[in-house]
Amino acid sequence: MTPAPPLRILHCFRSPVGGIFRHVRDLAEQHAKAGHEVGILCDSSTGGAYEDQLFETIMPYLSLGLTRMPIRRSLGPSDICATLRSYNEIKQLQPDILHGHGAKGGAFVRLVGSRLRVSRSRVARLYSPHGGSLHYDRNTLRGRTYFTIERTLERWTDSLVFVSDYERRTYCEKIGVPKAPWQLIHNGLREAEFEPVENAVNSVDFLYIGMMRDLKGPDVFIEALRRAEQLVGRPLRGVMVGDGDDQPRYQARIDMMGMGARLTMRPAMPAREAFALARTVVIPSRAESMPYIVLEAVAADKPVISTKVGGIPEILGENFEGFVAPGDVEEMATAMARTISEPGWLAGAMPDPVAFRTRFSATNMADRMMSLYRNCISTAAKQAQPRIASSLS
Structure with missing residues (x-):
């Protein structure tokens, strides 16, 4: 059997602090060691000396590099510029996988990935909420706005990835039962x-x-x-x-x-x-x-x-x-x-x-994530075939 080819994986998120950053570093290290090419796109205005040290430790695993740009926490006009710049950066990297973490990262990968799909790219678009917009109250205007955006972006999502069943339940309660495919993959730790x-x-x-x-x-x-x-x-x-x-x-x-x-x-x-x-x-x-x-x-x-x-x-x-x-x-x-x-x-x-130890190992987490990545790519390829055939007829 021919071994599956290595993938080009780009993780997008806003703030390089806390659990999201840790989760991405673990996935990047595990997948790079398995022969895949990995990169990160994130905000340049958050984090300090400690986070800079963490970036230094992960850089050997980032063959697709580290791209940092200003990404504001709240919605605003600056998001338009950030999305356009993200598109240009991501297009050059030609990823197979776009994995967004948190609300801003999830929005970028689905908007940019969907634009790339129009150009016949077979890039897969995955989104891990990691709390993010789920912390807002659905009875507030801001909460309703965020949840409406999240629901809209589902149509451009190849898979949601929840790191806890609590996160999945909260998503269902505030946004609705996912219309996109989803999977629960717990965080894991290194040996x-x-x-x-x-x-x-x-x-x-x-x-x-x-x-x-x-x-x-x-x-x-x-x-x-x-x-x-x-x-x-x-x-x-x-x-x-x-x-x-x-x-x-x-x-x-x-x-x-x-x-x-x-x-x-x-x-x-x-x-x-x-x-x-x-x-x-x-x-x-x-x-x-x-x-x-x-x-x-x-x-x-x-x-x-x-x-x-x-x-x-x-x-x-x-x-x-x-x-x-x-x-x-x-x-x-x-x-x-x-x-x-x-x-x-x-x-x-x-x-x-x-x-x-069995339930929360990084190896188990990375293996399950890789299986999901390949399933998403396979589905994206099948969806692309009718469009290509139609354009040639």
Whole structure:
């Protein structure tokens, strides 16, 4: 049997931070190692020194290169220029696969890919929502606008790809049952990430790691740590790792509460480095899709306290004992205090490591994605044949 030819794959997304960027890096690395040509197109105005380092690590796998241009978060006239520039860049790369991540990336690949299809290209157009526009309220004007656009773009979509069943359900509730084909493919981790992370000699009690914005709950973490101290009757120590515009506000709150010596803030760093800083990881998010940080913490054998939001129950299990309600400081503090007073309680509640490793491996994720890519290309080729035959008759 003749081996399938390598593919030219271009990932498009707006902001090179957080879970989307991590997801794309994993796919790019896995597929490049398998012999495919991969490239990235994303925004040039977001990200910092940490993200620049991540780009350096992924560049050896990007044979189609890295293209960065200004892409605004909100809809606006600048999107017209960005779409036209994207079209010119993508047309030169001649991809087989256009995979858009997030609302802006998804819009670009479907608009540009559909224009290329008119020119007899057989490029396949895939879209992974990754939360994005799904976070909006359908009862608001902005929400209705975004959801109408999403519904319209479905007609130019070869496949939707959901990274969690929660994401799929939310899409159905807010946009509608997909009219385009879809597939559920969970995020996955590299083999090295399943090695346990040992606590540092001076490790603290609790770690918050993530963006410094209220959606992710750092304010809840701060208040809950103080309340947990009252519950256990002694000082506790914590560390907060991450960047964001709201960081000064959180630091001011820590200082006002007199906790500066016990709760420190550190800039963004690799997750496994951060895991060594504390004995328990706390995920106080008010909303999530399928957060990598929870996957990484479980794989690193770190006990986790988490809010029960988004796709997190698909990782930890619906009946996980370490779940708390989002935004509930008292419930979060109670769980934190219990980890202090009952050592080993939380570790015993974590998912089975063997089953977890099988379900959430990057190799499995990349293989399933590649199968989907090839199916989409095959379908696109079949759809193109009648058009070509018609044009020749």
